[in-house]
Amino acid sequence: MSAALLTSDLARQVVERTMSVIGHNVNVMDPHGVILASGHDDRIGAVHEGALLAAQQDRVVEIAHSDALALRGVQPGINLPLRSHGQLVGVVGITGDPEEVRLLGELIRVTAELMVDQARAAESRQWRYREREEFIGHAAAGRLAPREITEWAAGLDIDLEMPRRATVVAPAARTQTHTDALLGLQRDLAQVRGVLVGRVEPQELVVFSPAGRSSNPNVDVAALLRAAEGDLRHATGRAFTGPAAFEHAYLTARDTLTVTGLIDTTGGAYDFDDVPLLALVRGMxxxxxxxxxxxxxxxxxxxxxxxxxxxxxxxxxxxxxxxxxxxxxxxxxxxxxxxxxxxxxxxxxxxxxxxxxxxxxxxxxxxxxxx
The missing domain is CATH 1.10.10.2840 (PucR C-terminal helix-turn-helix domain)
Structure with missing residues (x-):
């Protein structure tokens, strides 16, 4: 995570949240002293020399009325470095007499650093989800060698020895409404712990759930799938373990969905065990x-x-x-x-x-x- 995590949007949130409870102007600057957000919109984009000094020397810089006269674009106040995981990511400043705003400045810094850490964690979760999604798509499609699967899964903390079954979900019709339903399901499934979601085909979602666990997320997955019936069709395959598990589980689910679509257009939910012979033969x-x-x-x-x-x-x-x-x-x-x-x-x-x-x-x- 880099200093770029302190975006203008996050800086604006810091300013709005803190100024809503104090009676002083707040500025948030990047590590170069550039004002990203301020209670005074006309100052955004300007260089704050006090903040630049605070960032360069990594220390609190207090500016009295007499000091403000000697610095460009600066008002009396206090500027405090912002850190996230030990890394300087910016500076927060509060306008006013340093004697009056010193304690407020420390409180605002704690609030700002907490918001930065929360944003960092959210971005990390999103990055990890995207990488898992990419891994699932490649592994299910058979585009990875066993060694690649083992190494990639280890990096993502995915246990290959856990039995998993796949559920393939597709729109019941080719309309925007049905496509939106698929996107909505993907967003909801991302919140279910223990579930891995990816795509092999653009209009097809593959969902991997643990099999044979008493506390597994299949209950949550089943509830989401039931709620989407009518807009979406889905089929569940057999459970597998090991490096080839994602491909084999996906193929049994995909072929089940394919054959049931050919012989039955009335339903929305299917299982490999309903048509095992047809599903296996379809694949060959x-x-x-x-x-x-x-x-x-x-x-x-x-x-x-x-x-x-x-x-x-x-x-x-x-x-x-x-x-x-x-x-x-x-x-x-x-x-x-x-x-x-x-x-x-x-x-x-x-x-x-x-x-x-x-x-x-x-x-x-x-x-x-x-x-």
Whole structure:
């Protein structure tokens, strides 16, 4: 942290806060004696020779009426060096007879130094949050070698042996309202202790929470996610440990969100354990092999303009490949389901009474390079 921490804005806050309770003018100067803030606006930007002397010699400089006549831009008063963690960051001055304002000057210095330290701590927290955010983005995307992850995590006090699961959050629609909801969630999550937040994609938030701890922040995270449902969709993956934990946890969550978006557009919250096979296959299905596996599904979707056959197949899967149970779920006769399954077979070239064929069609929505 440098002397630049004493910004004009912080100096103005010091002046406003102290002058609101005393009857004297207060000036705040940088280490070069330049007035950053003052009760007299016309003095801002001028060099205060008394403050410059206080900074250069790192001592309290009192200016009597007789001394003020010999110095440029100076009025009677007292100037006190400001320090933060042993480093001189500026000077605070109070106008008046030194005998009258000496005690007030010490009190104002304590107040100003406290405000500087608070600003320093806030900036340090913000810097650390940004670095953690950058680390999370790179680690989750697989852009870091194991050694880089280990060294960087150690510097940020991140325990790689703590099991963590990822939750990937994305807007439910591409509107400014939904984007704002994502930004708002990120700000709220930054206040939850034990949670690590980053981005791999611009419109996607990845949240890492400890897994298996009795006092973990997942309760707070879950509450924030519930509050955002409707504007945001999210999916949670499996827990992992070690240098590869961030990438693996992220991928299981991301692929869960992807596949649930393809097969279910009605909900907002999902878990890897709801669709483990689809999520894992989705991560391996890009390329020409995935295209071949997806062909039967794509033929079915193209031929099924009403969506009746797709809905029937979904019910068939949900009811463990039982035509009778699927008929009950769809509120139609069992023979209607059998007829539709036969139509699906004619269109796709697959047999709906043959498990490998059913599995191939089941995987179709999440495979293929165009998904």
């Amino acid at each position: 299905g890009d390329g020409w092999r995935g295209d071949l596996l997806a062909e039967p599904w794509q033929r079915l979707v193209a031929a099924d303009r009403s969506g009746e056959l797709v809905a029937t197949f979904a019910a068939y899967i949900q009811q463990n490949a039982s035509p009778t149970a699927a008929a009950g779920a769809l509120h139609v006769h069992r023979n209607t389901v059998r007829y539709r399954l036969a139509r699906i077979g004619d269109i796709t070239g697959l047999r709906m009474d043959h498990l490998p064929d059913v599995l191939m069609l089941y995987l179709g929505p999440v495979l293929g390079s165009d998904q």
